[in-house]
Amino acid sequence: MLLKEVGEFGLIERIRQATPKGRGVRIGIGDDAAWVECRNRSFLITSDLLIEGVHFSLKWTSFYGLGYKTLAVNLSDLAAMGGSPAYLILSLGIPVDFKTEDVEEFYRGIRTLASRSSVALVGGDTSASKRFLISASLVGHSPYKPITRSGGKVGDDLYVTGTLGDSALGLKLLKEKGGRANKERGYLISRHHFPTARLMAGTILAQKNLARAMIDLSDGLLQDLSHLCKASRVGAVIWQEALPLSRAYRTFAGKKALLYALTGGEDYELLFCLRPRDRSRLERIKKRLGVPITRIGKCLPAHEGIKVINPKGEPLSISVTGYDHFRKSH
């Protein structure tokens, strides 16, 4: 069925009926504003804007996957602060020739992950638009003191969760035609479409006061590391041989073995700073984080900048610059 037939208010009514009210929601979708409970005396809020042709292509993304990922990337921002997600506000600009079923598939992707992560969809806005565009704001509780990007100190260890570069490599495989389907290829593509926000890891690192500074990896390791370093006023060294790479990544990365791991975006892993004296405390709780962690480098004085070194101690010549929306550069 076409959106034109259902109409804007028909669509909103369908979404409202399919949306469970959720914990802490006093007034949900359908009034001038949502009214929700605040568990502590403060809360976290984060926002992401996703535009067709800029952040995603419907050529290789399903509506379901896009909904899932929209929430996942916002969950990841909260994970990086050590927060617990609670309420989602979702605004959509939708091309009028979309089918109602497509939009409902998108919401089904949202609901699947929302239900797993205890998130309630509480409101938003809809409009016609030339290209599909998604603006999501996610509110989270802050049970512990949030972890900023700015608490890193010279001498701190640098850790990441999970493996790096899978998502960017998965996207490359999606764009290439004619690749044969196999398990490892499927793994990388699934890491691109269905990233896992490291909520458990973020919460425990905040609760145990272990991460001094933290950021999630959305723009690529080097770019996000540079944000953390700038905010913390430190430099950093990354040890090439320490970078955690999946078996699938090693199979497919080829000659550009490190490029995706260092500069590829959308991993949605966490990067954090740890006082070296806390290593044994981290060791004791690491099994509870829900994801492996790897020490990949350490913080240096700011004037040393950011460098990646090989096992001989030689710096790799790789640009630290990531994607800039207004410069269109890597």
Place this chain on the structure above:
Amino acid sequence: MLLKEVGEFGLIERIRQATPKGRGVRIGIGDDAAWVECRNRSFLITSDLLIEGVHFSLKWTSFYGLGYKTLAVNLSDLAAMGGSPAYLILSLGIPVDFKTEDVEEFYRGIRTLASRSSVALVGGDTSASKRFLISASLVGHSPYKPITRSGGKVGDDLYVTGTLGDSALGLKLLKEKGGRANKERGYLISRHHFPTARLMAGTILAQKNLARAMIDLSDGLLQDLSHLCKASRVGAVIWQEALPLSRAYRTFAGKKALLYALTGGEDYELLFCLRPRDRSRLERIKKRLGVPITRIGKCLPAHEGIKVINPKGEPLSISVTGYDHFRKSH
């Protein structure tokens, strides 16, 4: 200076530096999420999506005015719940050929109204985009029980704040070429560009438990009345001769004397239901609302629908349907 020269992170840094931190803000712009204080044990949140070519045209809107109005329309949603605004999250999709100064003018418009209404800009997202697009989420405190759309009862009086149709008529004048500048024309255009959210009225009507149901007029009186009636499961009659019209409106509306007042959007006045026995209580506090109020009709049983009648009691034949983004109809 072009955005390409400043870059995405350069732009964000400029905005961050120009933004005062604001009350209740523990962590503002520049981290993975904002961290803000919650005054009560609950809060309100509302969201609006504005797209160039759909909701506004840069042909007759300045960047400053657009920033101002972006916040104003969100303030109006909170006013309609009886809330007090606190935190703004703003995501922008910006054409890469925009000047940095244009974007800064937009933020200046935001800041002007934010400062007057005690709102702190705490975060958001930016991206390149073909057309300028604005997604704003506004969080507000709820000092009193929020007023929904659903509390209206048969027999309730219907009131509106201010005057109706000025904004839609102002937009019509903007689109027509060659009109002579004069005070009344200027008034209507200013009502279109710089609407006033009725925050004081909303708060007092909630505090005094006077409004049983309330909505702000963004889509036109009849459309928004139909939302309120649907949520409250009532019908309504509007008395044509009671509609509050400004002198400027009466001068310019011509033959379509009632069209803009009944169906014109973007007035951002409040429409609310009152128990008839509360009329004298309303009378006593009305001078404190900051805006005149007018009784324009009353709630009927649902099966009577929504009608506008002339002084002879005859119904006007005017369509209740307002703008539907997916149907493009009035």
